[in-house]
Amino acid sequence: MKIQQSEISDYNKKVVSEHAENFDFLSSKLTKQGKDVNSIVAKLAEFQVAIPSWALGAGGTRFGRFSFYGEPSNLEQKIDDIGILHSLTQTAGAVSLHIPWDIPSDYAAIKEKADALNIKFDAVNSNTFQDQSDAKESYKYGSLSNVSKAVREQAIQHNLDVIKIGDKLGSKALTVWLADGSCFPGQNNFQTAFQNTQDSLIDIYKGLPDDWKLLVEYKPYEPNFYSTVIQDWGASLMLANGCGDKAYTLVDLGHHLPNSNIEQIVSILQLKGKLGGFHFNDSKYGDDDVTVGSIKPYALFLIFNELVYGMQNNPQNPDLAWMIDASHNVKDPLEDLIQSLEAIQEAYAKALLIDQDALKAAQLDNDVVKCQEILQGAYRTDVRPLLEKARINVGGVINPIGAYRSLGIREQLIKERGRNTVATGL
Ligand code: PSV
Ligand code: MN
Numbered sequence: 001m002k003i004q005q006s007e008i009s010d011y012n013k014k015v016v017s018e019h020a021e022n023f024d025f026l027s028s029k030l031t032k033q034g035k036d037v038n039s040i041v042a043k044l045a046e047f048q049v050a051i052p053s054w055a056l057g058a059g060g061t062r063f064g065r066f067s068f069y070g071e072p073s074n075l076e077q078k079i080d081d082i083g084i085l086h087s088l089t090q091t092a093g094a095v096s097l098h099i100p101w102d103i104p105s106d107y108a109a110i111k112e113k114a115d116a117l118n119i120k121f122d123a124v125n126s127n128t129f130q131d132q133s134d135a136k137e138s139y140k141y142g143s144l145s146n147v148s149k150a151v152r153e154q155a156i157q158h159n160l161d162v163i164k165i166g167d168k169l170g171s172k173a174l175t176v177w178l179a180d181g182s183c184f185p186g187q188n189n190f191q192t193a194f195q196n197t198q199d200s201l202i203d204i205y206k207g208l209p210d211d212w213k214l215l216v217e218y219k220p221y222e223p224n225f226y227s228t229v230i231q232d233w234g235a236s237l238m239l240a241n242g243c244g245d246k247a248y249t250l251v252d253l254g255h256h257l258p259n260s261n262i263e264q265i266v267s268i269l270q271l272k273g274k275l276g277g278f279h280f281n282d283s284k285y286g287d288d289d290v291t292v293g294s295i296k297p298y299a300l301f302l303i304f305n306e307l308v309y310g311m312q313n314n315p316q317n318p319d320l321a322w323m324i325d326a327s328h329n330v331k332d333p334l335e336d337l338i339q340s341l342e343a344i345q346e347a348y349a350k351a352l353l354i355d356q357d358a359l360k361a362a363q364l365d366n367d368v369v370k371c372q373e374i375l376q377g378a379y380r381t382d383v384r385p386l387l388e389k390a391r392i393n394v395g396g397v398i399n400p401i402g403a404y405r406s407l408g409i410r411e412q413l414i415k416e417r418g419r420n421t422v423a424t425g426l
Contacts, residue, residue: 008397015402019388026386048093049322055326059289060327090396098124128144172213178228179224194229202243205244248276251269291340335401338401
């Protein structure tokens with residue numbers, strides 16, 4: 001199904017007067033503070049976040065999975081779902097594929113569909129954390145780090161195949177996340193596992209087209225519970241540096257031990273020109289993968305403060321691959337993704353409100369109280385009218401969740417696809 005532009009404008013007509021009132025009030029307040037409202041709105045409209053092809057169905061846990069009715073059951077339908085998200089929000093203009101879950105059967109057709117919906121193919125993700133039914137070797141004891149050369153070769157070849165698939169679609173980055181590690185002390189030799197991983201990544205890197213990036217994701221635990229080979233940003237950065245200029249660290253918000261200072265990590269990586277990608281989600285305890293901004297919105301804002309600073313001051317760091325990497329066991333996946341997109345935009349808008357010159361002056365004066373006032377002044381501003389304006393300007397809806405419900409989109413998807421469809425993914 002496809003949302004018609006007329007449905008969007010009809011919906012907007014119903015809520016535009018309330019929006020206009022709120023926007024005018026905020027805009028005049030911000031203008032008095034010396035802010036360039038139009039430029040903030042334009043930046044919000046430009047900011048696009050990739051939707052992972054595995055987040056369009058309901059997630060699950062190791063205890064069970066309760067599917068959500070009308071889930072997409074093939075890649076075409078997944079792209080349709082992202083088209084719905086993009087029509088409403090105008091901020092979901094990309095898809096990130098996970099291979100082999102989402103190998104296109106007809107490349108030209110899938111490209112044509114994505115083009116028609118204005119969706120680009122962002123980073124492609126390899127999967128060496130599950131065994132495939134036709135695989136010769138098993139990843140039970142690791143993939144790129146495995147003590148067996150045959151297993152490592154199979155995993156390297158899989159990554160090279162993923163690059164080929166992405167290349168046909170216009171992707172420009174490969175994201176590697178390894179589940180490799182150990183569950184018990186003594187199970188692995190840390191040095192051997194790390195060196196094997198570095199050597200394997202170098203082999204993959206050799207097959208990377210010139211205009212591609214290799215993004216190395218880290219994670220401290222799970223599914224291995226004693227150690228992971230790429231446990232943190234330091235390990236990822238060492239491996240990226242060991243590969244070369246086109247390799248970068250990828251930060252996933254959920255891949256840190258509780259209370260890690262993620263804003264400091266992204267800041268220093270940008271200073272070194274080595275932050276390549278970003279996976280958004282939120283968590284309370286571990287890699288919980290819940291809706292972005294649902295638990296720690298202030299932490300997300302502080303991270304965006306550093307990202308905005310880096311985008312403005314670190315030309316040595318390339319543009320980032322932004323992606324939502326969340327899962328939702330009890331919500332409509334599309335509604336959940338809309339909430340995540342909104343939370344990302346909100347944190348970005350608030351970070352754009354920070355007066356960076358005033359903050360720098362307060363830092364130079366060691367005026368700690370003023371520094372906090374500047375940050376929290378921006379954080380406490382209700383920026384939603386700016387997001388609404390950004391969406392209106394580029395053909396989106398004022399209130400995406402409101403429109404999704406009033407247009408009865410899930411009901412239409414159930415009618416088209418049936419109740420018992422199940423999406424590929426975890
Ligand atoms: C692993 O937890 C991860 O964050 C990686 O990005 C994977 O590719 C993704 O989740 C999906 O399993
Ligand atoms: Mn991730």
